[in-house]
Amino acid sequence: xxxxxxxxxxxxxxxxxxxxxxxxxxxxxxxxxxxxxxxxxxxxxxxxxxxxxxxxxxxxxxxxxxxxxxxxxxxxxxxxxxxxxxxxxxxxxxxxxxxxxxxxxxxxxxxxxxxxxxxxxxxxxxxxxxxxxxxxxxxxxxxxxxxxxxxxxxxxxxxxxx
Numbered sequence: 001x002x003x004x005x006x007x008x009x010x011x012x013x014x015x016x017x018x019x020x021x022x023x024x025x026x027x028x029x030x031x032x033x034x035x036x037x038x039x040x041x042x043x044x045x046x047x048x049x050x051x052x053x054x055x056x057x058x059x060x061x062x063x064x065x066x067x068x069x070x071x072x073x074x075x076x077x078x079x080x081x082x083x084x085x086x087x088x089x090x091x092x093x094x095x096x097x098x099x100x101x102x103x104x105x106x107x108x109x110x111x112x113x114x115x116x117x118x119x120x121x122x123x124x125x126x127x128x129x130x131x132x133x134x135x136x137x138x139x140x141x142x143x144x145x146x147x148x149x150x151x152x153x154x155x156x157x158x159x160x161x162x
Contacts, residue, residue, distance in 0.1 A: 062104040
């Protein structure tokens with residue numbers, strides 16, 4: 001992190017750089033859309049806040065929005081195949097993702113029942129269910145905080161670009 005003593009000229013230059021930066025990104029994609037914000041009375045605004053959060057351990061991605069999404073779908077559908085199909089992911093890709101998550105977390109996330117009459121079934125382990133619930137609450141709170149920061153710091157500048 002860089003710290004500096006701010007003078008009027010530095011603040012003005014920084015504000016101009018931020019305005020230029022915002023103008024350059026207004027219609028460019030980010031990694032994940034959180035929400036579209038407009039001020040009261042605005043009909044359409046193209047600036048969107050997007051974010052992507054994940055957790056790493058020893059420089060390896062352990063868990064984030066992708067695994068969270070597939071596990072929520074498996075919990076709802078009871079089927080890895082159906083959950084993968086909903087997001088246009090192959091069954092083998094979903095399997096690889098689940099194996100990677102289990103290896104990196106150090107515990108199983110699925111209890112699997114092999115196919116047969118009526119097909120197979122997958123359910124979340126108790127640890128995975130707790131992780132999904134905690135990550136959902138974390139993600140909701142993180143989104144709200146990011147939204148507040150966006151409204152406080154960037155939305156006023158975006159309005160000056162019109």
